[in-house]
Amino acid sequence: MSAVHSSPLAECSDNSLQSALPTRKRRLELGLLGPLEVRFNGHAVPVGGPRQRAVLATLMLAPERVVSVDYLIEEVWNGDPPSTGRAQIAICVAALRKVFRTVGVHQQVIVTAAPGYKLVTGEHIMDTVEFTRRVESAQRATEQGGREQAIALLRDALRLWRGPALDGVSSRAAETEAMRLEEQRLLAIEQYMALRLKAGEHQTLLSELSTLVRENPLRERLLAQLMLAQYRSGQRVEALRTFREGRREFVAELGLEPGTELQELHHAVLRDDSAALGPAAGPASAAPTSAEPSGNWPSPAQLPSNIGAFAGREDELIELDDLLAERSDDDPVGIGFVTGAPGVGKTALAIHWAHRAAAHFPDGTLYADLQEAGQPLSPQAVLQRFLRGLGVEPERIPGGLEECAALYRTVLRGRRTLVILNDVHSFPQLRPLLPGNGRSCALVTGRTELQGLIHSGSPLRLCLGQLRxxxxxxxxxxxxxxxxxxxxxxxxxxxxxxxxxxxxxxxxxxxxxxxxxxxxxxxxxxxxxxxxxxxxxxxxEYSVRARLECGYGSLDAAAARAYRVLGAGQSVDFDVREAANVLELPLAEAEDTIERLLDTHLLEVAADRGGVFGRRYRLQELLRLHARETAASTLLVPSGC
Structure with a gap:
């Protein structure tokens, strides 16, 4: 039984049983918290070969209790004993007794007791017993308010561990007990870390907790303790990232979401709830995060009602939490861009996340749909609406686009505001609506790619697909x-x-x-x-056809024809050569047309084996049905989408 095993006690350089226990003359020290170890008067005692070690380990797992010979045979040979098993067990016990006598142990350690043998501990010390005693004493000290005493007891208890329990002992009982002991060790570590966090040691614990979480990614309490230490050390963004990575591990390994306590902690970090988490220290607490807005401007609350019956998108919601990172006025504005096919839930995700994160933006939320009656709204009209919501008197709102944008950025300066810009048509429409300071964030949705966003910092891009x-x-x-x-x-x-x-x-x-x-x-x-x-x-209102027709209506003539022709074809998927043949286009022109359909999310990559000719494309079934219907009836796109 071997495994990576590191002590949570960075300050302990010697974790031997001898260093952690008071030394008394003429006593055996029996160790299972690591490789099987026997010491006498501080000196290691050679126990013998694998069978003798297995016999001794099995007896040590049941101190002061009789272990039958049949059980010893079962454990030593793992259910496949030789016919001479009883005799060999007797030989092993005799050899162990001789080892103890040779080193000077006068008391009988292994006694014969029908139907087998018994390990007599007497005044001898077993690290498993000592570990349990100290952990229980720490629990009592905690209950009585003796936090420092409890920390010391747990520190000494954890020093007894020299590696994975019963490392090198191969038997079913040893493996089962090793798992139980490891669980007890982790519980003690969690108790130890919790007490040290209460004592204000959050900064010194960051390295230890990071290592523990890396080695035990499915321990929710350790994950919560690391998040708490990070938050209190002024590393709020790291705490959110820790939750995101931990949640991915839970979903990948177990198919489950983290528990309620961990999710509540995550929400508390999102809200910057120092009352629940304890005060944050360092750079994060220096940023103004109070509920009072900067200056005398009102805090707009323009979010539509939250989306009912929202399901899924957990990974995307966690990705969006990156927008909550602490930034200064001089940092680039945080931008999230949510894109995907018509009706895939871009707006629903944006509104749902915005409600979840609203407490993080004490200076308010602005919201605008940038399409009206199927036509893009002018950015100036949106800016004027925003400025009125921000408390600017109508007579002070300029008439020109650049002047409006400048005033908008001035009003938002120093404020932590969330701006939701839904269904953006193009980057020129979007650019004047982006806040000018890093404290505010913009969450943008749109069907078409906005290449200009790359020049506005490093936007977070989420492309939504089908639900699970x-x-x-x-x-x-x-x-x-x-x-x-x-x-x-x-x-x-x-x-x-x-x-x-x-x-x-x-x-x-x-x-x-x-x-x-x-x-x-x-x-x-x-x-x-x-x-x-x-x-x-x-x-x-839930018209799939109307939404798909809006997407189709945004295509240029060549891409629209390709959509109809490819959708009406018999093949479920196709490559660029097949598309060029069906569309009767040169290869390069067919590839460009396919890329335009991909950019509007009316086509998707079905398989990619590398290179242009190793890539296959398809329309999802509802899109195929719409493309066939459109090809058959040559429907005109309605003016209102």
Whole structure:
């Protein structure tokens, strides 16, 4: 049994049993907290070969209790003993007794007791017993308010560990006990770290806790302690990053989200809740984060209502938390750009995260939809709206775009404000609306790529795709309240027919909610017919067809033709040569057209084996249905999207 094992006590250079226990003459020191170790009067005692060590370890795991010969045989040979097993056990015990006598131990350590043998500890010391005694004493001291005494006891208890418990001993009992002892060690470490954090040692603990979390990434309490130490040391951004990385580990290894306590701690860090976390020290606390806005300007609260029945996007929400990093006025503005296909949930994600992070922006939130009746709004109109929301009197608002933008940046100077810019059409439309200081953040959504963002710092870019199966079912269940459709086996098929596409899922859920006499299977039967699917998912505000037509309407003539032709084709996916052949275009021109479809997220890469010709493309099923429908009817895009 071997494993990487580091002591949490950076100040301890000697973790031997002898250094941690009071020395008394003529006593054995028996150690299991590391490789099996026997010492007498401070000197190591050679125990013998693997079988003798296995016999001694098995007896040490049950001190003062009789261990049968049959059990010893089972453990030493792991269930496959030789016919001479009983005799060999007797030989091992005799050899161990001789070892103890030879070094000068006069008391009998291993006695015969039917139906086997017993280890008599007497005045001898076992590190496992001593470890347990000191941890229990520390617990009592803590309960009685003796924090410093408890810290000292735990420090001494953890010094007993020399490595992984029972390292080098191979038996089933040894492996089981090693796991139990390791759990006890980690619990003691967590208790030790908690007491030291209460004592204000957060800065000195950063290195130790970082190492412990790296070695034990699924220990929620250690993760929480590291986040707390980072926050109190003025490393708020690092604390948020620690949670994000820890959550990824939980999802990847266990398929589970972190527990409630850890998530509540994360939210407290997001809110900069020093009342719950304790005061932050260092650079982070120097930045103004009080709820009072800078100057005498009002704090706008323009966010729309939070999104109901929101599901999934946990990774993206955590990525967006990077926008909460502490910055100065002179830093580049923090920008997040959320993009993806029409109806994939860009606006829903932005609004949901903005509500979650609103407490982090004490000077208010600004919000604007940058499309109106299918047409891009002028940035000047948006700026004038923002300035009024920021408390600028109408007569003081300039008439020109540049003057409005300058005043906007001046008002936001020194303030921590969140600006949500939804459905941006182009970078020229966006640029005047970006705050000019690093304390504020801008969260931008749009269907098309905004190349100019690269020149505005290092924006966080999130491209949304389909939801996972479990999240699709959760979203459907959230829309269809009052009916446990998540338990209906047909719900999984319904999610598939919706392409795990958020808008389509909301449309399907709304259909079921408005038709309580329908079963999930009824709607599935309707959607199974490809010719009816878009019509069934295009009722009211959740119209998949209307949203896809808006995306189609943004294409130039060549890309629109390619969308129709490729969608009407028989192949589910294709490469650039096949596309060039179907479109009757030169290879380079076909590749450029495909790239424009990719930029608007009406096409996706299905597989990439390297190089232009190793890449295959496809339209998602709902997009294919729309492209075929458009090709057949040559629909005109409506003026209002």
């Amino acid at each position: 199966q479990t999240d699709s079912v959760r979203l459907l269940s959230g829309v269809v309240r009052g009916r446990r459709i998540d338990r209906d086996p047909a719900t999984a098929r319904l999610a598939e027919l919706c392409d795990h596409h958020p808008l389509a899922l909301r449309a399907a859920g709304a259909r079921l909610a408005n038709k309580p006499h329908w079963t999930v299977a009824d709607l599935v039967a309707r959607l199974e017919n490809p010719r009816r699917r878009l019509a069934e998912l295009s009722h009211g």
